[in-house]
Amino acid sequence: MKVARMRSKASGVQETYFGIVDLNSSDAFSKLASPLGKAEQEFFRRVVADILASEDKEIDSASAKNIGRDLTTSKLNGAEAEACLERLERGFWLVKAVYDDEVRYKLGVRSEFQQRYAPTEAMEEQVSEI
Numbered sequence: 001m002k003v004a005r006m007r008s009k010a011s012g013v014q015e016t017y018f019g020i021v022d023l024n025s026s027d028a029f030s031k032l033a034s035p036l037g038k039a040e041q042e043f044f045r046r047v048v049a050d051i052l053a054s055e056d057k058e059i060d061s062a063s064a065k066n067i068g069r070d071l072t073t074s075k076l077n078g079a080e081a082e083a084c085l086e087r088l089e090r091g092f093w094l095v096k097a098v099y100d101d102e103v104r105y106k107l108g109v110r111s112e113f114q115q116r117y118a119p120t121e122a123m124e125e126q127v128s129e130i
Helices: 028-032 038-053 061-070 078-090 109-117 120-124
Strands: 002-008 015-021 094-099 102-107
Touching: 002 109, 015 109, 038 061, 038 078, 038 102, 061 078, 061 102, 078 094, 102 109
Parallel strands: none
Antiparallel strands: 002 015, 094 102
């Protein structure tokens, strides 16, 4: 665990955030702590990967929901994917931004903390802490 400080525009304005980052999220206790099912965890990892791969570090809502249909563990329908996105938003893992009636998702402050301070493998497994 590490207490960390970071400046972020996740909320839309530049703010300073303080948080605790799990540097060893691959341990068994962290994995047991997740309220997300395996399909939701895979869904979140794939949404984060698409966000990080995009040029503007965002993904549109329709693309995010469609990821649920391509999962290997179990498929998520549109309503289930939307519910998972809302849950991740409430937990500050993702941020929903609306631009001219277009909904887009980007990394939330908790995901930014994990990405910045934890090893690469931990970012992929950060869902164990959701």
